[in-house]
Amino acid sequence: MSVIHDMARAARAALPALAGASTAQKIHAITVAAARIRVRSADIIAANVQDMAAARASGLSPALLDRLALDAGRVQAMAQGLDVVAALPDPVGTVIKHWQQPNGLDFTRVRVPLGVIGIIYESRPGVTADAAALCLMAGNACLLRGGSEAALSNAALLACIADGLAAAGLPAAAVQQVPPGDRTLVDDMLNAHGLIDIIIPRGGKGLIAHVQQQARVPVLAHLDGINHVYVDASANAVMAAGIVRNAKMRRTAVCGAMETLLIDAHAAPDLARAAVAALVEAGCALVGDAAAMRIDSRIAPAGDAAFDTEYLDAIASVAVVDGVSGAIAHITRHGSAHTDAIVAENTAAAEAFLAGVDSAIVLWNASTQFADGGEFGFGAEIGIATGRLHARGPVALEELTIYKTLVRGNGQVRS
Amino acid sequence: MSVIHDMARAARAALPALAGASTAQKIHAITVAAARIRVRSADIIAANVQDMAAARASGLSPALLDRLALDAGRVQAMAQGLDVVAALPDPVGTVIKHWQQPNGLDFTRVRVPLGVIGIIYESRPGVTADAAALCLMAGNACLLRGGSEAALSNAALLACIADGLAAAGLPAAAVQQVPPGDRTLVDDMLNAHGLIDIIIPRGGKGLIAHVQQQARVPVLAHLDGINHVYVDASANAVMAAGIVRNAKMRRTAVCGAMETLLIDAHAAPDLARAAVAALVEAGCALVGDAAAMRIDSRIAPAGDAAFDTEYLDAIASVAVVDGVSGAIAHITRHGSAHTDAIVAENTAAAEAFLAGVDSAIVLWNASTQFADGGEFGFGAEIGIATGRLHARGPVALEELTIYKTLVRGNGQVRS
Numbered sequence: 001m002s003v004i005h006d007m008a009r010a011a012r013a014a015l016p017a018l019a020g021a022s023t024a025q026k027i028h029a030i031t032v033a034a035a036r037i038r039v040r041s042a043d044i045i046a047a048n049v050q051d052m053a054a055a056r057a058s059g060l061s062p063a064l065l066d067r068l069a070l071d072a073g074r075v076q077a078m079a080q081g082l083d084v085v086a087a088l089p090d091p092v093g094t095v096i097k098h099w100q101q102p103n104g105l106d107f108t109r110v111r112v113p114l115g116v117i118g119i120i121y122e123s124r125p126g127v128t129a130d131a132a133a134l135c136l137m138a139g140n141a142c143l144l145r146g147g148s149e150a151a152l153s154n155a156a157l158l159a160c161i162a163d164g165l166a167a168a169g170l171p172a173a174a175v176q177q178v179p180p181g182d183r184t185l186v187d188d189m190l191n192a193h194g195l196i197d198i199i200i201p202r203g204g205k206g207l208i209a210h211v212q213q214q215a216r217v218p219v220l221a222h223l224d225g226i227n228h229v230y231v232d233a234s235a236n237a238v239m240a241a242g243i244v245r246n247a248k249m250r251r252t253a254v255c256g257a258m259e260t261l262l263i264d265a266h267a268a269p270d271l272a273r274a275a276v277a278a279l280v281e282a283g284c285a286l287v288g289d290a291a292a293m294r295i296d297s298r299i300a301p302a303g304d305a306a307f308d309t310e311y312l313d314a315i316a317s318v319a320v321v322d323g324v325s326g327a328i329a330h331i332t333r334h335g336s337a338h339t340d341a342i343v344a345e346n347t348a349a350a351e352a353f354l355a356g357v358d359s360a361i362v363l364w365n366a367s368t369q370f371a372d373g374g375e376f377g378f379g380a381e382i383g384i385a386t387g388r389l390h391a392r393g394p395v396a397l398e399e400l401t402i403y404k405t406l407v408r409g410n411g412q413v414r415s
Numbered sequence: 416m417s418v419i420h421d422m423a424r425a426a427r428a429a430l431p432a433l434a435g436a437s438t439a440q441k442i443h444a445i446t447v448a449a450a451r452i453r454v455r456s457a458d459i460i461a462a463n464v465q466d467m468a469a470a471r472a473s474g475l476s477p478a479l480l481d482r483l484a485l486d487a488g489r490v491q492a493m494a495q496g497l498d499v500v501a502a503l504p505d506p507v508g509t510v511i512k513h514w515q516q517p518n519g520l521d522f523t524r525v526r527v528p529l530g531v532i533g534i535i536y537e538s539r540p541g542v543t544a545d546a547a548a549l550c551l552m553a554g555n556a557c558l559l560r561g562g563s564e565a566a567l568s569n570a571a572l573l574a575c576i577a578d579g580l581a582a583a584g585l586p587a588a589a590v591q592q593v594p595p596g597d598r599t600l601v602d603d604m605l606n607a608h609g610l611i612d613i614i615i616p617r618g619g620k621g622l623i624a625h626v627q628q629q630a631r632v633p634v635l636a637h638l639d640g641i642n643h644v645y646v647d648a649s650a651n652a653v654m655a656a657g658i659v660r661n662a663k664m665r666r667t668a669v670c671g672a673m674e675t676l677l678i679d680a681h682a683a684p685d686l687a688r689a690a691v692a693a694l695v696e697a698g699c700a701l702v703g704d705a706a707a708m709r710i711d712s713r714i715a716p717a718g719d720a721a722f723d724t725e726y727l728d729a730i731a732s733v734a735v736v737d738g739v740s741g742a743i744a745h746i747t748r749h750g751s752a753h754t755d756a757i758v759a760e761n762t763a764a765a766e767a768f769l770a771g772v773d774s775a776i777v778l779w780n781a782s783t784q785f786a787d788g789g790e791f792g793f794g795a796e797i798g799i800a801t802g803r804l805h806a807r808g809p810v811a812l813e814e815l816t817i818y819k820t821l822v823r824g825n826g827q828v829r830s
Contacts, residue, residue, distance in 0.1 A: 016747060019773060093770075101792050105781055112773060115803050193627065197803045212608065218633055218804045239826040246828035332431060354821045355508075358434060358527060366520055366824030375829065376820070377516050388530050388612045388817050389633045390805040402803050405791070406769045409781030411654040413661035414790065 003179065004143070004188035008195035010173035011116045011141035017171050018139045019113050023090040025168045030133050033164030034082035037129065040160060041075045047152035048125065055149045060123075068123040068150055078129045078157070081380065085133040088379040091397045092139045106408040111401040113139030115197035118189045119382070120145045120211060122203040125153040131200075132161045132175045134382050138400035141174045143196065145189060148180035190215040200395070202383055220395055223386045224310045225255035225338040227368045230327040230353065231275045233266040234346035239365060240271060241278035243343050246367040249282045253312045255384055256339050256361075256371030260307055260317045261286075262327045263295065272320075279316060288318035295320070307334040324349045328356040335359060338386055339371040360385070360392040418594065419558070419603035423610035425588035426531040426556035432586050433554045434528050438505040440583045445548050448579030449497035452544065455575060456490045462567035463540065470564045475538075483538040483565055493544045493572070496795065500548040503794040506812045507554045521823040526816040528554030530612035533604045534797070535560045535626060537618040540568040546615075547576045547590045549797050553815035558611065560593035560601060569595070605630040615810070617798055635810060638801045639725045640670035640753035642783045645742035645768065646690045648681040649761035654780060655686060656693035658758050661782040664697040668727045670799055671754050671786030675722055675732040676701075677742050678710065687735075694731060703733035710735070722749040739764045743771040750774060753801050754786040775800070775807040 037044065048070040055068055097109040117140045121127045128146055135142040146154045158177045165174055178185055189196060193216045200220045201211040208221055229247050231240045247258035261279065263272050276296040279286060286292075287302040299318055306317040307330070321327045324342070331340050341363035342353040350364040361371050373381025373394035381394040391399040452459065463485040470483055512524040532555050536542045543561055550557040561569045573592045580589055593600055604611060608631045615635045616626040623636050644662050646655045662673035676694065678687050691711040694701060701707075702717040714733055721732040722745070736742045739757070746755050756778035757768040765779040776786050788796025788809035796809040806814040 016743075016771070016773070020771065099792060101790070105785065105790075107791065213631075216628075216630075218802070236826075242826065242828055250829055328431075350823075354823075356431070356435065358431070359819060361820050361822060363822040364824060366822055366827040367829050369829040370520065370822060370827070372829075375516070375520075376522065377514065387633070390817075392817055393820050402805075402807055404774060405776050405808050407776060407778040407781055407785060408765075408769075409779065411651070411657060412781040412785070413657055414665055414782050414784040414787075 004185055004192055005195060007143055007176050007178065008116055008192050011143060011176060012195065014141045014171035014173040015113065015115060018136070018141060018174055019092065021139065021170060025170060026090065026137050027086045029136060029164040029168035029170050030082050030086040031164070032167040033133070033161045034079040034086070036160035036163045037075060037079040037082070037157065040156065041072055044075055044153065044156040045070055045072065047156040051150055051152045058149070060149055064123050064149070068125065068153070070125060070153060074126070078126055081126070081130055082133045085137050085380050088137060088397055090137065091401045096403055103412055104410060105412055108406045108408070109403045110406060111398070112404050114400055114402050115140060116195065117142045117400070118145065118192070118196045118199045118217065119143070120186055120189065120199060120201045120203070120207065122147045122207060123149050125150045125157060127202055128154045128157045129161070130380060131382055132158070134380055134397060134400060136174060138397050140400055143176050143178050143189065145178035145186060146180060151180040154180075187214055190217060193217055200382060218389070220383070220385045220391060221387060222255065222383045224336040225257065225371070226259050226308065226310050226334060226336040227256065227338055228260045228262050228327070228331050228335060228340045229258045229368060230262040230321070230324070230340070230342045231264060231267060231271065232324065232342055232344035232346060232349050233264040233268070233271070234349055235267070235271060235343040236345055237271045237274040240343040241274045243341065243365070243367050244275045245278040245282050247341065247369055248279055248284055248316050249314065250367070250369050252314050254369065256369045257312065258316060258368050259310055260319065260334070262319055262321045262330055263292065265291065265320050265322050265326070276318065283314055285315045286318050287315070289320060291320035292318035310336070324352045324356070327353065331357050331359070336386065338384070339363070339368045341366060341368050419600055419607055420610060422558055422591050422593065423531055423607050426558060426591060427610065429556045429586035429588040430528070430530060433551070433556060433589055434507065436554065436585060440585060441505065441552050441554075442501045444551060444579040444583035444585050445497050445501040446579070447582040448544075448548070448576045449494040449501070451575035451578045452490060452494040452497070452572065455571065456487055459490055459568065459571040460485055460487065462571040466565055466567045473564070475564060479538050479564070483540070483568070485540060485568060489541070493541055496541070496545055497548045500552050500795050503552060503812055505552065506816045511818055518827055519825060520827055523821045523823070524818045525821060526813070527819050529815055529817050530555060531610065532557045532815070533560065533607070533611045533614045533632065534558070535601055535604065535614060535616045535618070535622065537562045537622060538564050540565045540572060542617055543569045543572045544576070545795060546797055547573070549795060549812060549815060551589060553812050555815055556589045558591050558593050558604065560604060561595060563595035566595040602629055605632060608632055615797060633804070635798070635800045635806060636802060637670065637798045639751040640672065640786070641674050641723065641725050641749060641751040642671065642753055643675045643677050643742070643746050643750060643755045644673045644783060645677040645736070645739075645755070645757045646679060646682060646686065647739065647757055647759035647761060647764050648679040648683070648686070649764055650682070650686060650758040651760055652686045652689040655758040656689045658756065658780070658782050659690045660693040660697050662756065662784055663694055663699055663731050664729065665782070665784050667729050669784065671784045672727065673731060673783050674725055675734065675749070677734055677736050677745055678707065680706065680735050680737050680741070691733065698729055700730045701733050702730070704735065706735035707733035725751070739767045739771070742768065746772050746774070751801065753799070754778070754783045756781065756783050
């Protein structure tokens with residue numbers, strides 16, 4: 001445990017300086033880091049070339065190689081991403097709530113940093129820069145544990161962040177790279193109760209499951225996105241087709257992608273056919289229940305697990321449901337409480353859906369692919385939380401803070 | 416696991432009805448429960464007499480026997496407590512935040528219930544009624560695991576709650592009593608990941624430590640309150656004496672009690688002596704560092720662990736520190752981030768303390784004993800959270816909720 005314990009203790013020792021850092025100091029650190037990334041673009045790419053060669057030799061899959069790869073455009077985009085974070089409003093010290101009690105006590109709830117954040121992720125080096133900048137802007141220290149396949153790329157990026165910290169007079173321990181390779185260090189992070197305040201895993205299902213299984217430290221995790229679009233009988237057919245197609249096919253591998261299309265049993269045949277055809281014509285394979293198969297002969301029979309499947313691919317399940325209440329019942333049973341949408345012109349139907357679906361994000365007449373911190377106006381995000389504690393949905397700067405309550409009196413004692 | 420899994424599944428099945436319950440329904444359930452408690456006061460006390468007899472026979476300590484004991488006054492107070500909760504504003508559905516994006520999407524963040532809450536507590540039957548009412552008002556289902564010594568008392572109380580649920584047409588599974596006695600059920604609760612959303616332990620250090628050690632479910636725990644009052648050189652001596660005495664001696668066993676008195680090295684001798692004398696004259700034993708011992712000869716030498724001790728008794732530690740920065744440094748090193756106070760007339764000193772002390776509650780010129788949900792104006796509380804995730808300080812109705820984000824559009828798709 002000692003490597004992680006030593007790093008976490010150093011991070012904790014940095015917390016007062018981070019909590020007390022001015023907004024200008026944090027902006028300076030992040031913009032200097034961005035500038036260094038631009039200046040050292042060739043060095044970062046050279047480090048990445050070494051990582052890529054080793055990853056290819058070790059047989060990493062083409063998909064993971066693509067995530068690992070950096071080129072001048074991706075490096076510029078990272079630097080740009082830091083500048084975006086530096087331009088976001090500083091959440092630390094903002095007043096959440098202010099109230100008074102009859103005895104004259106004056107209460108102010110203000111945002112403070114969460115503390116020490118452990119981030120465990122896989123091959124994408126972009127997470128390194130993003131996560132460091134978001135944690136720093138919210139006044140947190142972070143321990144970054146990236147995949148060993150990205151070790152040199154991450155080290156090159158973290159050297160730029162370290163320069164930013166130094167330039168701003170902030171402690172180097174604010175952003176630390178956990179040595180890659182030794183998997184016991186991940187478990188040490190997950191068990192560092194009292195030293196690490198929260199773990200944020202970013203990666204595939206295997207990683208998330210391992211983290212949730214092992215963690216003694218609280219976790220802000222991102223589980224499945226089994227997302228639904230429900231087309232109500234009152235929907236406009238053109239809008240329904242557009243939203244359904246975008247929700248599934250804009251990018252099929254993102255967590256906000258639609259996985260199941262629900263069609264109101266009371267929908268006119270043209271409406272139902274338009275929604276299904278929009279998918280088929282965009283190249284999406286469909287499986288469905290018997291009623292769905294009657295809408296369009298191109299829908300194949302759904303297997304038992306179809307409605308519990310996150311495809312993340314150009315496949316979707318289709319079910320016919322009995323109005324809004326049928327849609328809510330289906331989503332309650334099969335959904336993952338991530339993101340669900342209704343397409344409807346009937347306001348009462350839409351409001352019933354918004355009230356009755358208990359997902360992190362519930363949309364009316366908009367695509368599920370808006371499930372993203374940037375689209376929410378948060379500027380950047382570190383992930384989408386699907387748990388029910390602390391944060392639900394995009395985890396951005398505010399979600400990386402907690403609060404304390406300041407109480408101002410003039411000598412009050414309790415009777 | 417099956418008993419707990421079955422109970423938790425029944426609780427989850429009750430969630431939609433609870434989330435959709437009207438405020439009037441919830442008020443009705445709670446006020447009927449309160450009325451039943453009043454009507455059945457004699458039966459509840461008779462059940463408690465049996466619990467007390469068994470507890471005495473098993474050698475329960477006098478302090479725990481006192482917590483377990485019910486009389487007519489305590490039963491009335493419980494019913495009254497339910498009426499207080501029923502009068503609190505319903506947090507479910509309230510809007511936390513509302514904003515729009517340039518593409519016309521309209522975002523509303525609304526409060527929703529947390530879900531299924533597991534509460535693990537010891538001998539005090541009052542927790543049963545309080546916890547059930549608070550969870551219910553916030554739209555949550557709860558599994559209540561009280562101590563086996565209070566089994567009959569708790570069952571009698573829960574029968575009243577069940578009547579309230581039935582009268583309001585709410586599912587019986589909303590409030591369930593976990594069978595007492597079998598300790599493996601507690602560990603089953605702690606491991607019911609995905610079935611129980613959060614565990615709130617209420618009890619002594621042994622219980623809390625066990626819960627934190629074992630839990631795979633997120634925990635809102637209440638750890639030590641090693642609370643400080645710092646008397647700045649600018650303090651009014653009369654106010655300082657009053658606050659210090661109240662912070663320590665009003666009730667020494669509560670979590671908001673002061674455990675350490677910090678005195679500014681620059682304080683005038685009269686001020687320092689007044690603060691110390693206020694404690695000594697109220698019957699508080701004092702231990703301190705060498706500088707503190709020079710203030711008053713009645714201060715005994717402090718052992719190594721004195722400044723890390725939560726006495727919960729009429730004993731306090733005293734240290735002399737170098738101004739506000741010295742006080743912050745001492746609190747950062749020895750405190751438990753629960754509740755700390757400064758007594759000062761100098762506004763700059765006070766604001767530096769409020770900003771620099773990272774505790775859940777930080778007070779200026781008021782007693783630490785105000786660390787209480789009632790005193791915050793929250794009406795009631797289920798505990799004081801000392802962690803850094805989700806809630807810090809009193810856990811009341813709002814803290815028993817989380818949010819979802821509703822997004823209203825008119826056909827937007829993501830480019």
